[in-house]
Amino acid sequence: MYLLARLSTIAFMLAVSGAAAQQAAPPPGVPKPEDTWRLPDRDAMNANTVTIITAPAGGATAIFGSDMARVLDDGNLRVLPVLGKGPVRNVVDILYLKAIDMGMVAGDVPEFYKLQYKTPDIVTRLRYIAKLYNNELHVIAPTSIKSIFDLEGKRIVAQTDVGYYSARVILSRLNIRATYDYWTDDARAIQKIIDGEADAYITSTGKVFPLARAIKNEDRRLHLVPIQYDRRLQDLYVPTTLSGEEYPNLLAPNQTIDTVATSVLLASFNWPENTERYRRTAKFVDAFFSKIGEFRKPPRHPKWAESSINVRIPGWERFKAVDDWIAQNANATAALSESFDSFMRQKNITNISAEERAALLREFLEWRKTHPSGR
Numbered sequence: 311m312y313l314l315a316r317l318s319t320i321a322f323m324l325a326v327s328g329a330a331a332q333q334a335a336p337p338p339g340v341p342k343p344e345d346t347w348r349l350p351d352r353d354a355m356n357a358n359t360v361t362i363i364t365a366p367a368g369g370a371t372a373i374f375g376s377d378m379a380r381v382l383d384d385g386n387l388r389v390l391p392v393l394g395k396g397p398v399r400n401v402v403d404i405l406y407l408k409a410i411d412m413g414m415v416a417g418d419v420p421e422f423y424k425l426q427y428k429t430p431d432i433v434t435r436l437r438y439i440a441k442l443y444n445n446e447l448h449v450i451a452p453t454s455i456k457s458i459f460d461l462e463g464k465r466i467v468a469q470t471d472v473g474y475y476s477a478r479v480i481l482s483r484l485n486i487r488a489t490y491d492y493w494t495d496d497a498r499a500i501q502k503i504i505d506g507e508a509d510a511y512i513t514s515t516g517k518v519f520p521l522a523r524a525i526k527n528e529d530r531r532l533h534l535v536p537i538q539y540d541r542r543l544q545d546l547y548v549p550t551t552l553s554g555e556e557y558p559n560l561l562a563p564n565q566t567i568d569t570v571a572t573s574v575l576l577a578s579f580n581w582p583e584n585t586e587r588y589r590r591t592a593k594f595v596d597a598f599f600s601k602i603g604e605f606r607k608p609p610r611h612p613k614w615a616e617s618s619i620n621v622r623i624p625g626w627e628r629f630k631a632v633d634d635w636i637a638q639n640a641n642a643t644a645a646l647s648e649s650f651d652s653f654m655r656q657k658n659i660t661n662i663s664a665e666e667r668a669a670l671l672r673e674f675l676e677w678r679k680t681h682p683s684g685r
Contacts, residue, residue, distance in 0.1 A: 396471025
């Protein structure tokens with residue numbers, strides 16, 4: 311623990327000295343207040359800007375786009391988030407809008423395209439860059455609906471880009487037949503359940519979902535319906551839970567129910583190599599992956615903790631520049647890990663938990679950034 315405390319002290323001193331330096335002068339490349347600021351070169355500006363289509367303001371997807379713009383904009387790369395419709399229609403925008411380089415798409419959307427658009431190969435035209443976070447499936451219904459299988463023959467309200475795509479895929483896989491209203495807005499959809507005009511509301515969104523938590527349910531007529539992790543879902547979804555702490559209005563205080571989640575991916579068109587669009591996207595990949603640790607720190611969205619640049623998504627192919635970046639950095643990462651293990655052995659530090667080791671490794675890597683020679 312002495313090493314952890316020592317590295318923490320070093321990191322704190324570096325942070326303090328860095329903060330003091332920032333107060334004295336802007337970072338490199340940023341003009342000083344007394345300088346005459348210049349308009350950027352138009353060609354360079356267009357060559358170094360990428361656009362990412364997200365979703366309507368307020369949800370995690372839009373916040374993730376904003377986080378990328380804040381962390382990655384450094385004078386050499388500009389990230390321009392664009393508010394879109396959401397995971398389903400983002401696919402169309404990535405494929406057809408000339409101004410869009412990348413977008414956020416849920417991992418189960420390609421299967422929805424097979425079911426709803428009768429387009430079996432939409433994913434062959436896309437490539438994913440990274441997993442960003444999980445969307446948890448929320449099924450809100452009267453307490454008479456005990457299980458997702460009780461939705462057989464029922465009326466379901468689920469907006470196209472908010473939950474219909476996941477509802478259609480999951481219920482189809484489980485052989486549950488239902489009728490859908492995918493055009494009613496979220497607020498009105500909840501009211502339809504309360505008024506008995508529909509039997510369930512389904513949304514695929516990151517928890518905690520503000521609209522669900524805000525439902526007035528004093529008589530406890532409504533609740534969140536559990537979804538068992540059925541083997542027919544296991545190639546596309548991961549198991550997760552919803553709790554009474556997260557939704558005190560829909561679950562008992564100590565209650566936890568099972569549900570499933572799908573990955574929200576950052577995806578791009580399958581740009582051919584040696585094209586300008588490929589080059590720009592590859593430049594983004596390098597900047598994004600090099601700073602992935604920054605996204606997991608406050609004040610960024612807490613769901614960045616679920617992001618992964620290494621995970622493989624079934625049915626999807628990865629953007630080639632991603633594979634290239636991982637291959638190029640694998641040796642450097644392995645060397646650092648080996649160096650850290652050797653350092654731990656030299657200091658005879660063995661009796662620590664996995665969490666303590668992970669925290670210590672993160673601090674070690676941060677320290678190495680300012681001490682590349684290891685001194």
